[in-house]
Amino acid sequence: MGPQAVLLCSFFGVILSQGVKEVTIEDCCQNGLNHGKGGEDCSSLPLMSDSVTCMIVREQCCVSVQEDNMCSAGINMAKIEGACDSLFSSTCDTKTKKMCCNCCLVGKSLQEKGLPCDHKLSVSYQCGLVSRACCVDGAHDNQTDTTRTNELPNKDETTENRDNSVLSDQCNGLCAQLCVGNNSCGCFKGYQLKPDGKSCDDINECLLGSSNCRGGERCINTEGSFRCQREVSCGTGYELTDTNDCEDINECEAGIHNCGPEFECQNTQGSFRCLPKVKCAAGFIQDALGNCIDINECVSQSSPCHRGHLCINTVGSYTCQRNSVNCGRGYHLNEEGTRCIDIDECKNPEKVCGGHGCINLVGSYRCECESGYVFNSISRTCEDIDECRHYPGRLCAHKCENTPGSYKCSCTTGFKLAADGRNCDDLNECEANPCSQECANVYGSYQCYCRRGYQLSDIDGMTCEDIDECALPTGGHICSYRCHNTPGSFHCSCPVSGYTLAPNGRSCQDIDECVAGTHTCTVDQSCFNVQGEFRCLSFDCPQNYRKVGETRCERLLCNESVDCLAMPLRITHYFLTFPTNIPVFTNIFRMGPSQTLPGDDLQISIKAGNEGGFFKTDRTPTGGVLSVAKLINKPQDFELSVELSLQRYNSLSSYLAKVLVFVTQDKPKCPTTHYWNNRQQGSSHVSYTVECTV
Numbered sequence: 001m002g003p004q005a006v007l008l009c010s011f012f013g014v015i016l017s018q019g020v021k022e023v024t025i026e027d028c029c030q031n032g033l034n035h036g037k038g039g040e041d042c043s044s045l046p047l048m049s050d051s052v053t054c055m056i057v058r059e060q061c062c063v064s065v066q067e068d069n070m071c072s073a074g075i076n077m078a079k080i081e082g083a084c085d086s087l088f089s090s091t092c093d094t095k096t097k098k099m100c101c102n103c104c105l106v107g108k109s110l111q112e113k114g115l116p117c118d119h120k121l122s123v124s125y126q127c128g129l130v131s132r133a134c135c136v137d138g139a140h141d142n143q144t145d146t147t148r149t150n151e152l153p154n155k156d157e158t159t160e161n162r163d164n165s166v167l168s169d170q171c172n173g174l175c176a177q178l179c180v181g182n183n184s185c186g187c188f189k190g191y192q193l194k195p196d197g198k199s200c201d202d203i204n205e206c207l208l209g210s211s212n213c214r215g216g217e218r219c220i221n222t223e224g225s226f227r228c229q230r231e232v233s234c235g236t237g238y239e240l241t242d243t244n245d246c247e248d249i250n251e252c253e254a255g256i257h258n259c260g261p262e263f264e265c266q267n268t269q270g271s272f273r274c275l276p277k278v279k280c281a282a283g284f285i286q287d288a289l290g291n292c293i294d295i296n297e298c299v300s301q302s303s304p305c306h307r308g309h310l311c312i313n314t315v316g317s318y319t320c321q322r323n324s325v326n327c328g329r330g331y332h333l334n335e336e337g338t339r340c341i342d343i344d345e346c347k348n349p350e351k352v353c354g355g356h357g358c359i360n361l362v363g364s365y366r367c368e369c370e371s372g373y374v375f376n377s378i379s380r381t382c383e384d385i386d387e388c389r390h391y392p393g394r395l396c397a398h399k400c401e402n403t404p405g406s407y408k409c410s411c412t413t414g415f416k417l418a419a420d421g422r423n424c425d426d427l428n429e430c431e432a433n434p435c436s437q438e439c440a441n442v443y444g445s446y447q448c449y450c451r452r453g454y455q456l457s458d459i460d461g462m463t464c465e466d467i468d469e470c471a472l473p474t475g476g477h478i479c480s481y482r483c484h485n486t487p488g489s490f491h492c493s494c495p496v497s498g499y500t501l502a503p504n505g506r507s508c509q510d511i512d513e514c515v516a517g518t519h520t521c522t523v524d525q526s527c528f529n530v531q532g533e534f535r536c537l538s539f540d541c542p543q544n545y546r547k548v549g550e551t552r553c554e555r556l557l558c559n560e561s562v563d564c565l566a567m568p569l570r571i572t573h574y575f576l577t578f579p580t581n582i583p584v585f586t587n588i589f590r591m592g593p594s595q596t597l598p599g600d601d602l603q604i605s606i607k608a609g610n611e612g613g614f615f616k617t618d619r620t621p622t623g624g625v626l627s628v629a630k631l632i633n634k635p636q637d638f639e640l641s642v643e644l645s646l647q648r649y650n651s652l653s654s655y656l657a658k659v660l661v662f663v664t665q666d667k668p669k670c671p672t673t674h675y676w677n678n679r680q681q682g683s684s685h686v687s688y689t690v691e692c693t694v
Helices: 025-037 052-080 092-112 125-140
Strands: 178-181 184-186 191-193 200-202 217-222 225-230 238-240 246-248 263-268 271-276 284-286 292-294 309-314 317-322 331-333 340-342 357-361 364-368 373-376 381-384 399-403 406-410 415-417 424-426 438-442 445-449 454-456 464-466 482-486 489-493 499-501 508-510 526-530 533-537 545-547 552-555 570-579 587-591 601-608 615-620 623-628 636-648 651-664 674-681 684-689
Touching: 025 052, 052 092, 052 125, 092 125, 364 373, 526 570, 526 651, 533 651, 570 587, 587 636, 587 651, 601 615, 601 623, 615 636, 623 636
Parallel strands: 570 651
Antiparallel strands: 178 184, 191 200, 217 225, 238 246, 263 271, 284 292, 309 317, 331 340, 357 364, 373 381, 399 406, 415 424, 438 445, 454 464, 482 489, 499 508, 526 533, 545 552, 552 570, 587 623, 601 636, 615 623, 636 651, 674 684
């Protein structure tokens, strides 16, 4: 048999797709601006490109539009209403709107006081722009046009040329914040340029001591600026102003006092007073509810009557009656004034026991208190019993709250009050479907879980977010060619031609067009499969040769012609295919006689087709081998003429092998175990696999 073609294992690589339009950074920004104008959520825009830079630019351009709109609304409020008091909530939208409103008021104040509009204030960069714009606008036209929209310059724009520094053509988009020209970058106030000359780092004014915080205030660094926070709270009755000062709260104007309708509220420093509206006449005093009650001068005054007289209280006054009989407390004179009789306090219209049961005693009385109350013998009133304080931990399982005459129990988060009103049962939060996918109730709480292909959000712990398997650190090894992420999963794809997806759904297999019958070779040609494509081959025997097989020609009789005898006895065609970057010194073809004898002299050489010097020949004891001499790093075809000369018994014979070598592009990588060859050829390592063979 003649020499056989060496079948080599192919390399794996990534075949780049053709014809995909590149998305520019300007396109990404314009897309973000369009979404921002539509009021969409900038943090969840639909996918436009796989580029991380494109996603960042889209989100920031989207946010810039919405922030400018919110800031413009704050500026209009400052110009129309002249105040920002209606912005109480602490949402992100309201904070931006309130900041622009307040900064615009500062600019208007500078203009009204005749101060320069570019007055150097230690405010943020964006606040300075708003203040300066409102100051200049007020100087040009003292009457504000309430129908005009004042827009704040974008935070990514410079104050000189109003040009977007991120997308500026002068610096070709290299600068993170500002482009100052001649490919030089700058930073906003509160930032400093990194050593790379492009990016910006926040300046920590607190560490550098460049803040203007006063004594008793703590400096807190923020992105691009800082803020001062009071270390000690203002206390009850005071509130912290925007300037970190404590200001008295006017409870009367704010309507947060508890004065009744019969009283007028009077503000004091840190508190307030309730003054009665109605003034009582002489002989009366005003109670806590504003009612005028009679003053018992006989009790409140010391000896209002002369000795020997009895003081008798009257409505608004008193009278003095000569004392014939002195009655003690709980007694009074009879109508005749001859003796003392018991006073039935229980019949007093003032209800001495305050709605509780009353028992009259001789010279006194006693209250029978309802359940939950106890009688105070000193004040002679029924006082509420605080059951939660008297019996801690014995009435309620979780929390106890005292009520007049009783108490009530409540439970902590994750529990609900049991039917007995005292114990707490676990609350099954999963019934309210708090989780986006799976929920597991636990004692006093719950736990959210996600299905395969999703992961729990770090923000709320309840929402399940899709896992981008293609973006994972191992995503490049999931698919041999290209990975496509889908909600909860992913799928692989192969090049559009020459390959098909393997049964494992991840590898790409070469399509043998010759076997499948999808080639375009004519009947006079033979189809030869190569990696990702095929070749149509045909050959004819030269003159003085006859075809004895599909790939072999033999020499005809020479009639003792010297030129004919020098021609090879046999010409055989061989077809080889292997990928690019095959290791140097790899043997790809062997030639030799079917049987060697002692004294044989064998010589092998390349006669044609090796103009680039990519191949070489070497002798072996049984013939010769053809091997790779230089790294072949791009696809190309070679037609080599390899001649083997045999000197035997003073007779010289030669054999010619036409070796057609097809070097193809590395085919997609397979997800099987790789065996790495540590020998480096050129600039790349060579990898092998046991599955992907030609």
